[in-house]
């Protein structure tokens with residue numbers, strides 16, 4: 001089905017959507033984005049996603065419309081496209097200007113774009129994947145959901161070429177996250193995940209999983225996990241809006257949880273599915 005997208009106040013067919021070659025998003029990756037999962041036409045954790053969108057915008061000092069504007073755009077996007085399960089993408093750049101300077105003019109109009117694509121939803125236990133340890137070569141503001149994703153793309157490409165689902169990134173001997181997901185490790189019944197600082201993207205599903213774990217009475221420590229301790233992991237999983245809770249069965253040659261989905265991970269997968277039903281009011 002052809003997709004209708006939102007671009008700068010207009011609703012148009014996806015193939016018709018065009019922006020200027022002088023757009024600063026194209027020239028300098030001077031922009032941010034946000035991804036909101038939708039289940040049965042209902043956005044999941046929308047307030048949290050829009051709060052992160054506003055944080056990214058204010059970090060870049062881009063003046064874009066407020067949350068009520070984006071809520072209306074998302075509603076109309078869902079209505080016009082009729083997709084039940086989907087990912088909504090919002091992209092905002094600082095705007096276009098022919099003067100090709102790093103320093104932008106003061107009166108630029110930001111470019112506002114929203115699109116949607118189908119999301120294959122899994123309600124079952126996902127199969128464990130393999131990851132490979134790489135140096136985290138990204139910049140030091142990974143907390144901003146910037147469209148500048150070159151390092152993430154290079155790392156993902158290298159991992160895929162070597163037959164792995166995702167790179168597991170380490171900086172100075174500490175696990176940060178994946179190229180497009182957050183890291184969770186389980187050791188002796190305690191769940192570890194990197195703290196929310198400038199070295200990781202504060203994943204919305206990360207926060208949600210922490211809440212779910214706490215509701216289940218599980219202990220979560222937002223504390224960096226050392227590469228030298230990886231061999232002691234009982235379980236490992238990744239989180240993101242599109243992958244939800246993704247068990248990992250292997251890091252390079254190191255088998256985790258006998259290559260299976262560990263028991264705490266399985267509990268969280270089930271809790272995540274249940275929360276999709278509850279929060280999106282799916283019967």
Ligand code: PLP
Nearest residue numbers: 180181182201203204205240241
């Ligand atoms: N970390 C990185 C680097 C990401 O790109 C993403 C998602 O794209 C995540 C973590 C997970 O974020 P969320 O749970 O909000 O999808």
